[in-house]
Amino acid sequence: MERYQEGDAEAFKSLFERYEGLLYNFFLRRLGNPADCEDLYQKTFMKLHQARESYEPGRPFRPWLFTIAYNLFRDELRRKGTWHKSAYEETEPEAGVQKQESEAEKAAHKRELATRVREAVNRLPEMQRQVVLMSKFEGLSLADISRVTGQTENAVKQMAHRAFLNLREMLQDQVEEERK
Amino acid sequence: MNCDEARNELPALAQGSLGQERRMAIEAHISSCQSCAKDWTAAKAVWSSLDMLTEVPTPHSLRERLSSQIVSLLDAEARAGIGIHKLLGALLSGIVLALLGIWSLNKQVNLETFTTAGISGCAVLWAGLFIATSCLIMGRFRLGGTAMSPVASTALASTGMVLLGTYFCPKLELLRFWLASLPGEALAAAGGMGLSHFAFGCLYATVPTFLAALYFGSRLKGPWLKEGLWTAAGFILLLSPSLYVQCSFLPMAMGVFLIAGVFVGSLGGALAALRLQHTLLRAA
Numbered sequence: 001m002e003r004y005q006e007g008d009a010e011a012f013k014s015l016f017e018r019y020e021g022l023l024y025n026f027f028l029r030r031l032g033n034p035a036d037c038e039d040l041y042q043k044t045f046m047k048l049h050q051a052r053e054s055y056e057p058g059r060p061f062r063p064w065l066f067t068i069a070y071n072l073f074r075d076e077l078r079r080k081g082t083w084h085k086s087a088y089e090e091t092e093p094e095a096g097v098q099k100q101e102s103e104a105e106k107a108a109h110k111r112e113l114a115t116r117v118r119e120a121v122n123r124l125p126e127m128q129r130q131v132v133l134m135s136k137f138e139g140l141s142l143a144d145i146s147r148v149t150g151q152t153e154n155a156v157k158q159m160a161h162r163a164f165l166n167l168r169e170m171l172q173d174q175v176e177e178e179r180k
Numbered sequence: 181m182n183c184d185e186a187r188n189e190l191p192a193l194a195q196g197s198l199g200q201e202r203r204m205a206i207e208a209h210i211s212s213c214q215s216c217a218k219d220w221t222a223a224k225a226v227w228s229s230l231d232m233l234t235e236v237p238t239p240h241s242l243r244e245r246l247s248s249q250i251v252s253l254l255d256a257e258a259r260a261g262i263g264i265h266k267l268l269g270a271l272l273s274g275i276v277l278a279l280l281g282i283w284s285l286n287k288q289v290n291l292e293t294f295t296t297a298g299i300s301g302c303a304v305l306w307a308g309l310f311i312a313t314s315c316l317i318m319g320r321f322r323l324g325g326t327a328m329s330p331v332a333s334t335a336l337a338s339t340g341m342v343l344l345g346t347y348f349c350p351k352l353e354l355l356r357f358w359l360a361s362l363p364g365e366a367l368a369a370a371g372g373m374g375l376s377h378f379a380f381g382c383l384y385a386t387v388p389t390f391l392a393a394l395y396f397g398s399r400l401k402g403p404w405l406k407e408g409l410w411t412a413a414g415f416i417l418l419l420s421p422s423l424y425v426q427c428s429f430l431p432m433a434m435g436v437f438l439i440a441g442v443f444v445g446s447l448g449g450a451l452a453a454l455r456l457q458h459t460l461l462r463a464a
Binding site: 029042049135136137161167 | 187188189190191192194195197222223225226227229230232233234235236237238239242243246247250251253254255257258320322327329457458
């Protein structure tokens with residue numbers, strides 16, 4: 001990041017490769033709409049580029065980056081007033097290939113489970129959803145999440161605990177299956 | 181540890197983000213509490229069920245377009261170099277700093293012993309050095325992989341502190357005080373006057389460079405030795421007119437020892453500050 005601050009294009013490319021997928025999915029999981037997601041994805045990197053001088057070398061980069069992303073997401077929610085939760089569908093990588101029936105069944109079952117999990121996450125209260133997504137997919141610790149969202153660390157811990165309880169209840173069958 | 185405390189940490193435990201001590205305390209509690217053990221199994225199941233939400237790759241065209249756009253912006257900034265306004269600012273600040281430097285020297289040293297041409301040459305050289313330093317501070321230049329802006333800032337700040345010190349207390353007064361002091365005399369007795377002058381130079385340069393590098397240290401990152409060398413070299417260059425004038429009252433050999441001490445002292449001060457910054461950042 002320090003080399004990027006000094007104008008090193010290769011340093012930027014390395015940073016971009018490492019984080020662009022995470023950022024794209026950060027917005028896609030929260031907004032669902034690929035068009036909105038692409039817009040905020042671009043805005044995040046442009047804002048990162050403009051604000052790179054304000055980054056303090058030595059400080060953890062990931063929470064700083066996701067604070068930019070989270071603030072843009074929050075502003076987008078305020079602007080829209082509402083959002084479409086995860087309208088996207090995961091695509092089969094081998095969509096055009098003929099499958100054996102059991103493989104097709106397995107894939108369908110997997111898609112169904114994924115849909116249930118996605119719906120369960122989307123039914124969580126907003127801050128609990130943010131805590132779950134940030135800790136699982138953005139790899140942020142609860143301390144980092146408190147910095148990104150502006151909540152206290154205790155509040156984030158409570159939200160994480162309640163989110164897990166809610167998900168456990170909503171995904172009871174799945175949880176029982178995993179336990180076996 | 182009670183059950184409420186343990187249950188609150190289960191999400192962090194599932195994530196693997198707890199410190200070793202905390203993790204072991206919670207695992208010890210779980211192994212002795214059936215209810216919390218059940219909750220932990222459920223928490224692990226919830227965590228792994230989230231793996232069903234797979235990542236979607238970024239559309240290739242979007243990724244390439246955005247990356248190229250930002251790289252183009254970086255190239256444009258690099259081509260723009262310093263810009264006419266900043267260049268004019270560097271010229272003005274360079275001239276002002278050089279005049280301030282000559283004025284500060286004149287207050288404490290009898291410049292009448294020098295010719296007008298000598299003083300003018302000193303002023304012009306100093307102006308050139310300050311202008312170059314200001315350009316390095318304002319531009320995004322890298323020399324040999326080292327970012328020159330924080331290095332130049334450190335060199336300028338430490339020079340400024342020394343010149344301010346020179347205004348209130350000239351170097352030669354301090355030197356006389358040092359040579360008459362116990363450590364000064366001890367070093368002179370042990371290794372000759374050259375060693376005592378060298379030690380004075382070290383002490384003289386270490387403090388301002390250490391303080392300046394500590395302030396700018398968050399932007400001075402490794403390789404330390406390279407950046408320390410650049411800082412020390414910048415500091416010596418910026419101070420050179422003042423060193424020339426003040427050391428001209430000393431025997432040449434003693435002046436050389438003193439200047440060598442200034443170089444080593446500034447190198448030591450910069451490296452010590454960088455190391456301290458690094459340690460403090462890690463602790464934070």
